[in-house]
Amino acid sequence: MVQTMIETPEEKTITKVKENFFHQVTEYLIKNSPGMRVVKTMLAVIICLLIEHLRGSDMASHACIATIVCMQPTLKSTFKTAVDRTIGTIIAGIYAYLLTVLLISTIGMVPTTLEFYLLIGALSFPLMALMLVIKKSSPMAITVIVYLVIMLSVSNTNPLLYTIDRVLGTLIGIAVALFVNWLPPLNKIGSRMGTVNIARVENQNFDTQNH
Numbered sequence: 001m002v003q004t005m006i007e008t009p010e011e012k013t014i015t016k017v018k019e020n021f022f023h024q025v026t027e028y029l030i031k032n033s034p035g036m037r038v039v040k041t042m043l044a045v046i047i048c049l050l051i052e053h054l055r056g057s058d059m060a061s062h063a064c065i066a067t068i069v070c071m072q073p074t075l076k077s078t079f080k081t082a083v084d085r086t087i088g089t090i091i092a093g094i095y096a097y098l099l100t101v102l103l104i105s106t107i108g109m110v111p112t113t114l115e116f117y118l119l120i121g122a123l124s125f126p127l128m129a130l131m132l133v134i135k136k137s138s139p140m141a142i143t144v145i146v147y148l149v150i151m152l153s154v155s156n157t158n159p160l161l162y163t164i165d166r167v168l169g170t171l172i173g174i175a176v177a178l179f180v181n182w183l184p185p186l187n188k189i190g191s192r193m194g195t196v197n198i199a200r201v202e203n204q205n206f207d208t209q210n211h
Contacts, residue, residue: 041071044180048173062149062166066173069142071181078181081138082174088131088139089174092146093167095127099151100159111154120151146170 044067052060070085072078099120103109109116124144131140146166154162 037071037073040180040183041068044068044071044173044176047176047180051172051176052169057165057169059149059153059166059169062146062169063173063176065145066142066170067177067180068173070174070177075178075181078177082178084136084139085142085174086171087136088143089146089167089170091130092127092143093150093163095130096147096150096154097159097163099123100154100163104154105159111152117152120148124148142170 045064048063048067049060052063057063066085066089070078070081072081103116103119104111109119124147127147128140128144131137131143150163150166153166
């Protein structure tokens with residue numbers, strides 16, 4: 001026979017107190033939260049920093065920038081943004097690598113000179129024009145960021161390895177944004193929150209309508 005355990009009045013009181021406490025804490029967090037998108041962005045940044053630390057990256061900010069830019073109000077919009085950013089990141093990586101080989105390895109330009117800086121700035125125009133031609137204007141910001149980060153930091157490293165590492169950092173940030181935006185517990189809490197706007201990132205509000 002299966003014996004059914006019956007709670008004593010004291011145990012029932014303790015259980016009720018715990019449930020009430022948890023309910024009050026949850027309600028407090030929901031009412032006073034700055035918004036689930038803000039919370040998710042913070043969590044995504046922390047995860048990116050941990051991953052970059054574990055893989056020994058010397059530029060964790062790259063993954064963090066990518067995850068912040070990629071975080072959107074819904075999983076669907078985040079996925080669409082992730083696809084666009086991934087395409088832009090890969091294009092920027094290939095473009096930067098080819099320019100690095102041409103300008104530094106072939107022509108022999110010194111990456112710290114004023115001429116190199118001015119040329120790199122001017123060569124961002126063809127990259128942006130390319131993104132417009134292929135109708136991928138939305139990821140233009142992250143594309144140019146990846147390009148500039150690679151070109152302005154590649155002087156003392158292997159161009160190919162450095163490009164791969166920087167592109168990988170961006171892709172990690174994008175993947176983390178997708179993962180955090182998918183997490184069911186956060187979405188469950190987010191469905192009960194209101195709306196808050198704290199800043200505009202590429203014309204997107206940091207709101208909490210994150211279902």
